[in-house]
Amino acid sequence: MTETITSSAPVAAIRIENLGKSYGDFEALKNVNLIVAEGERIVICGPSGSGKSTLIRSINRLEEHQIGRILVDGTELTNDLKGIEKIRSEVGMVFQHFNLFPHLTILENCTLAPIWVRKLPRAEAEEIAMRFLHKVRIPEQANKYPGQLSGGQQQRVAIARALCMKPRIMLFDEPTSALDPEMIKEVLDTMIELADEGMTMLCVTHEMGFAQAVADRVVFMDRGQIVEQNEPMAFFSSPQNERTKLFLSQILGH
């Protein structure tokens, strides 16, 4: 079923071929192949330590891979620093622990990269930042510091911060797993809105409701490999692999 998606997209947003990465003797990723079409929404799940973070962080080269190739918008990730910085500025990332800059205000968090990377004038960067802060529904917090916000608000700022760079692709690494239950929804709602606008998204998450609502494909990883992938309905109703069944029974069971 991967094949059909591949052939329908001329230049894939992300093309991962035969990816391999080891930490010493330990193989964190083995022979991973994944093609993400423009506008596609992919949810990645799998047990802890299965390599989900490593995979998603390889896409903007927060991790360096040793084997295989990664192409983002047709550009291969190599050691060329300028090329990597260019790709990073077009790929937004949202982290589990928000990673907002605590010494800067919310507005400054959002304008920093547009000003220093995109070289936008401050006024224009601020205008864009306010637009996205409106979008994530916290414009009134613009002049506060991250430490003064709740977890859910901080994560929405992190999403706005990434969006201010006008990325073509958004990566999410367990964006809701550090949040209290009552704050998960506000973040997921923001992400669903983003998906509805056609953003290309890769999201590591165990929020299966979110996967069913927005994902075009669910990818299941285990021990550094992609074990199974399918569209959400089929993935949840009739998993093929034993490990997938076990995993699903564990997270859906209770």
Added chain:
Amino acid sequence: MTDTASNTLALPIRPFLRPLLQRLAPFVGTPLNVALSLLLLWLILRVGWLLLDWAVVNAALLPAKPETCAATTGACWSFVIAKSGQILFGIYPPAERWRAGLVCVLILTTLVASARPSSWRPWLGFAWVAMMALVLWLMGGGFGLSRVPTSSWGGLPVTLILTVFAIGLGFPMAILLALGRRSGLPVVRTLSVLVIETIRGLPLLSLLFVASILLPLLLPEALLPDKFVRALLALTIFAAAYLAEVIRGGLQAIPSGQSEAAKALGLGYWNTQRLIILPQAIRIVIPALTNTIIVMIKNTSLVLVVGLFDLISSGKAALSDPDWPAPSTETFLFIGLIYFALAFSFARFADFLERSGMEKRG
């Protein structure tokens, strides 16, 4: 105050006395406390009185002549008054002392003007460079002012110049060394470790001797910088090595998520360090930085061993006048007061910075 707490508290007390008595209560709780409090009170009063007697009551002030001092058993402030020019400016030509005075004013004004975080804008850097250039011109002469060789510089301006230049130049060096020590490039890392550990392994005195005695033997005359500059260089790299380790401590305390987030936004290495990592790292280590900088302020006095006349050497020189009794206690108290004023105001400033940083985190 000789009453015990229980006695006093039993009496009807006027409201305004109550807080006072509550404060005194810990000092008069038990008979032993009462005895100790009384003993200490007696000691404080006694020592205080002796000091007051020496420093004020019996002190010789004016006229600022040797005879005034000869006639008294107290402090000889007339000496400090008569010799203040020499203590403050050393062997700087007396006719040109206004220049040395102006240098002190210039440096102190720039320091005070830089104290408010709201004035930390790019122009402040230019102001500092301009100030440093102006200071060198005023002290050294040229361009219309008579030349004064560094060998004739002395006193407070020397202490201030050494402190401000050593820390002003050492701090950026320290940042580079600290970043270098954490660099991914093995050459840069090794070099930084080598510099830091070598400098830290040597006592400042030996570094000053190397700069003033060994360097002239190694370098041809034409390449040899002035003695003052050599001592300044020694102080600068010494400050840099120590500050570097303090800053590295701050860098290590910043979670890796911060630089990852910066990278993920497309920021390059230098922008990440400058905008994200260093502002946080330096704020964390303000107390340790303050400590190192205060030690450096006082360390500048060591240049006297290589024949530069800082505040302490000029004080010593003033004391050698045979016409006067040599009131070294008064002189060094005066000098001590200047050092204290410098170090203490810096400590207060650092404290203010730290607190203004805390408010932000909410």
